[in-house]
Amino acid sequence: DADVTQTPRNRITKTGKRIMLECSQTKGHDRMYWYRQDPGLGLRLIYYSFDVKDINKGEISDGYSVSRQAQAKFSLSLESAIPNQTALYFCATQDIRDSEKLFFGSGTQLSVL
Amino acid sequence: AQSVAQPEDQVNVAEGNPLTVKCTYSVSGNPYLFWYVQYPNRGLQFLLKYITGDNLVKGSYGFEAEFNKSQTSFHLKKPSALVSDSALYFCAVRDANQAGTALIFGKGTTLSVSS
Numbered sequence A: 001d002a003d004v005t006q007t008p009r010n011r012i013t014k015t016g017k018r019i020m021l022e023c024s025q026t027k028g029h030d031r032m033y034w035y036r037q038d039p040g041l042g043l044r045l046i047y048y049s050f051d052v053k054d055i056n057k058g059e060i061s062d063g064y065s066v067s068r069q070a071q072a073k074f075s076l077s078l079e080s081a082i083p084n085q086t087a088l089y090f091c092a093t094q095d096i097r098d099s100e101k102l103f104f105g106s107g108t109q110l111s112v113l
Numbered sequence B: 001a002q003s004v005a006q007p008e009d010q011v012n013v014a015e016g017n018p019l020t021v022k023c024t025y026s027v028s029g030n031p032y033l034f035w036y037v038q039y040p041n042r043g044l045q046f047l048l049k050y051i052t053g054d055n056l057v058k059g060s061y062g063f064e065a066e067f068n069k070s071q072t073s074f075h076l077k078k079p080s081a082l083v084s085d086s087a088l089y090f091c092a093v094r095d096a097n098q099a100g101t102a103l104i105f106g107k108g109t110t111l112s113v114s115s
Helices: none
Strands: A004-007 A010-013 A019-025 A031-038 A042-051 A054-057 A065-070 A073-078 A087-095 A101-104 A108-112 B003-005 B010-014 B019-021 B024-026 B031-038 B044-050 B056-058 B064-068 B073-078 B087-095 B109-114
Touching (some): A004 A087, A010 A019, A019 A087, A019 A108, A031 A073, A042 A065, A054 A065, A101 B031, A101 B044, B003 B087, B019 B109, B024 B073, B031 B064, B031 B073, B044 B056, B044 B064, B044 B073
Parallel strands (some): B010 B109
Antiparallel strands (some): A004 A019, A019 A073, A031 A087, A087 A108, B003 B024, B019 B073, B031 B044, B031 B087, B056 B064, B064 B073, B087 B109
């Protein structure tokens, strides 16, 4: 969905490097989410935010941090990347006025060598 | 705690045949249930939802799903499959009685429709 933009689309980095994945949205939704997708494991929730002042840990938050800079921006950071963080990362926003439907970005494929 | 299970990694059907993709869930309260579809190299797209009301819900692209409270299931169905339905399908759940919780997804089921 073009209204939820993730950058970069692809990233290759080395073990121990700090990396930031960015997500911006033009939908005006308060709620934003970060998920990672691994083959055979589906989508797992990393962090979510219900508004600018609200940050919550998900199932697998260890090794990650987030920043909600504004309603439209929600960044995910890996302070010291490790190979098992290689995955496809998705940002999503949520419309609580429309049955809580999620709108996903196109994803960031991250490879940690 | 809330959880969702998709017991089949892959479902294979012939074009024109009916399809079913299975999903079971576990929540302590009432469930909000969703199906999403992911086409190759794309993000997930919403298909349909169950919040309350009729147990049979209809969604996009001719898909429907049946909520069965006693079996804690929410299977996705389509009467006549198309090759273009081939994709990865995710079931998701949230406990409606738990404010502040997020949607939890299953592991996904790959649907392959052959011509």
